[in-house]
Amino acid sequence: MKFGEIAKEMTEDSADYDGWISRSWIQEEFIHIDVLPAELKLPRRYAFRYMEIEAIDTSMKWQMVVEDVFCTSVSSVRxxxxxxxxxxxxxxxxxxxxxxxxxxxxxxxxxxxxxxxxxxxxxxxxxxxxxxxxxxxxxxxxxxxxxxxxxxxxxxxxxxxxxxxxxxxxxxEQFDENGLMKNGDGFWGFIDWTEGL
Known part of the structure; x- marks a missing residue:
């Protein structure tokens, strides 16, 4: 299962992630279900708009059916x-x-x-x-x-x-003598913006 805030996240392979923090923040779960039918409750909290469910492998005699999916929104306020x-x-x-x-x-x-x-x-x-x-x-x-x-x-x-x-x-150190930001290597300009937000 994969969860994403933007559609692009759904196309990315988490195995390619090479960041400075651990991959544990990536919102995905690999779950083995040995007995069907089963009710599944995920163990973590997720922040997402999109969800992908992929059956990696299953018996040729059976077809996976997903029913009654719901999310519970959690917060300390209403x-x-x-x-x-x-x-x-x-x-x-x-x-x-x-x-x-x-x-x-x-x-x-x-x-x-x-x-x-x-x-x-x-x-x-x-x-x-x-x-x-x-x-x-x-x-x-x-x-x-x-x-x-x-x-x-x-x-x-x-x-x-x-x-x-x-x-x-x-x-x-990122500013010049006129108080303007220098445009140089090694500086990452973070802007939290994407079309559709």
Whole structure:
């Protein structure tokens, strides 16, 4: 089984992946089913729009049939508990819905950075997520939980540590004397955009 957020992911072979983090974040499962009929419940949480089910091998006497497929959406908040933005501008309304859904997907047992890959609580993201939550879902217990988790792991000097130890000085190296970003090798410009989103 393979899961993807965009259609292109469905055509990619995970065996070709050669990234710096492990392949464990790739959303696929290889499952042996020895006795049929069977009810199958997947063990992990997935973030996807597309799903592919492929029978790698089966008896020539039998044909695989998949019935009653459903997904359970999980979050620590409910969309029904939030008021939509009041605007006559359809684009503003759509942006509001997408933003709320994105925040909802990131609100699990902690505020997650990306429900697909990282699934981690990051200090830099927490502030923005908490501020958005204060205006929308009002889940103060989740904010409190995250703050307690960070407070439990302070540095020797009492500061709350982030993973961004040298990022600012590294980023400053990417700018020229006029404050413009240099266009050079070794710098990866990340833009989270694709047609259809």
């Amino acid at each position: 969309m029904e508990d939030v008021n939509s933005v009041e605007s006559e501008d359809e684009m503003i309304c759509r942006l509001d819905r997408v933003s709320l859904r994105t925040l909802q997907n990131c609100m699990q047992t902690v505020f997650e950075d990306g429900p697909k890959r990282d699934r981690r609580l990051w200090l830099g993201d927490l502030r923005l997520q908490a501020l958005a939550n204060y205006e929308t879902f009002h889940n103060m217990k989740l904010v409190k939980r995250c703050l307690y988790l960070f407070a439990g792991q302070t540095k020797d000097n009492g500061q709350v540590s982030a993973c961004a130890y040298r990022q600012m000085e590294i980023a400053k």
